[in-house]
Amino acid sequence: MDSSEILELFSTFIVISALYIQGQAYFKPAIYVQAIQSTLIAILGFYLGITLSSIDYIVLGITILILRSILITIFLFRGLKEKPGIRESSRGVASELILDLIFSIIASLLIYYSVLKKINIITEINNTLILLFAFILLFQGLFLIISRRSTIFQFLGFIEEENSTILLGILLLPIPFLIEVSIFLDVLGLVIVSSILTLEKIEHSRLDELKG
Numbered sequence: 001m002d003s004s005e006i007l008e009l010f011s012t013f014i015v016i017s018a019l020y021i022q023g024q025a026y027f028k029p030a031i032y033v034q035a036i037q038s039t040l041i042a043i044l045g046f047y048l049g050i051t052l053s054s055i056d057y058i059v060l061g062i063t064i065l066i067l068r069s070i071l072i073t074i075f076l077f078r079g080l081k082e083k084p085g086i087r088e089s090s091r092g093v094a095s096e097l098i099l100d101l102i103f104s105i106i107a108s109l110l111i112y113y114s115v116l117k118k119i120n121i122i123t124e125i126n127n128t129l130i131l132l133f134a135f136i137l138l139f140q141g142l143f144l145i146i147s148r149r150s151t152i153f154q155f156l157g158f159i160e161e162e163n164s165t166i167l168l169g170i171l172l173l174p175i176p177f178l179i180e181v182s183i184f185l186d187v188l189g190l191v192i193v194s195s196i197l198t199l200e201k202i203e204h205s206r207l208d209e210l211k212g
Contacts, residue, residue, distance in 0.1 A: 018137050076155070
């Protein structure tokens with residue numbers, strides 16, 4: 001198995017983990033899978049650092065592993081201990097998963113074949129197919145945010161947006177800049193998680209935002 005196939009395999013597992021989160025109604029399994037997804041991103045960074053002999057990718061993997069896979073996961077579980085209930089009180093999770101899968105794949109294919117296939121992207125990693133997986137993850141995270149009422153699931157969607165940014169940035173951005181972006185987003189995520197710990201409700205609706 002060459003490096004290109006390994007990258008595609010990692011990207012496939014990352015997308016599968018995102019779809020699992022979308023179809024999950026219980027908080028704990030979704031948080032665990034989020035940690036696994038972020039760890040896969042970190043391992044991908046380690047792999048690229050070794051194969052390309054670049055310390056920047058290894059630094060990127062370390063920051064993702066510490067901040068996203070460990071610290072954010074710990075904070076989320078701490079928030080669950082202080083809030084009642086371990087399941088989101090929502091229906092139609094299976095139908096949301098089907099809609100999400102259709103929406104993410106169609107939108108990503110449209111972008112990939114109408115735009116990305118026509119652009120000559122020259123990077124150290126000669127595999128633009130990763131961009132397709134990155135956009136699927138991007139749209140999936142967006143769909144998770146808008147389709148769920150739980151603050152925790154909406155935050156998991158934010159984490160998926162971060163992970164998709166890493167996949168996109170690996171091909172499109174200088175790695176030192178990508179490291180700075182990743183750290184900034186992870187710190188922002190920790191701030192959001194800390195605010196979750198102080199919320200009175202673990203779920204909210206759009207109507208609540210209109211109330212004074």
